[in-house]
Amino acid sequence: MGFVAWILVGLVAGWLAGQVMGGGGYGVVFDIILGILGGIVGGWVFGLLGIWPGGGVIGSIIVAFIGAVILVWISRLLKRA
Numbered sequence: 001m002g003f004v005a006w007i008l009v010g011l012v013a014g015w016l017a018g019q020v021m022g023g024g025g026y027g028v029v030f031d032i033i034l035g036i037l038g039g040i041v042g043g044w045v046f047g048l049l050g051i052w053p054g055g056g057v058i059g060s061i062i063v064a065f066i067g068a069v070i071l072v073w074i075s076r077l078l079k080r081a
Contacts (some may be wrong), residue, residue, distance in 0.1 A: 010035030066075025
């Protein structure tokens, strides 16, 4: 994927994670960062489980979204501690 595709996937995945986790989004820049980092975390988790949702943009968004949700969940756990 090209750089612009990474940004778009990150934006969509970060925004979706914000919506699902009850934050309403975190701003465009943070949504992009959250989504890209979520892609890394999601790829790692899916690799450990031996699962790959398929190629293309939709598969990338799914992986990044799940990773971003994991990151938001962990950050909220750390905030409480």
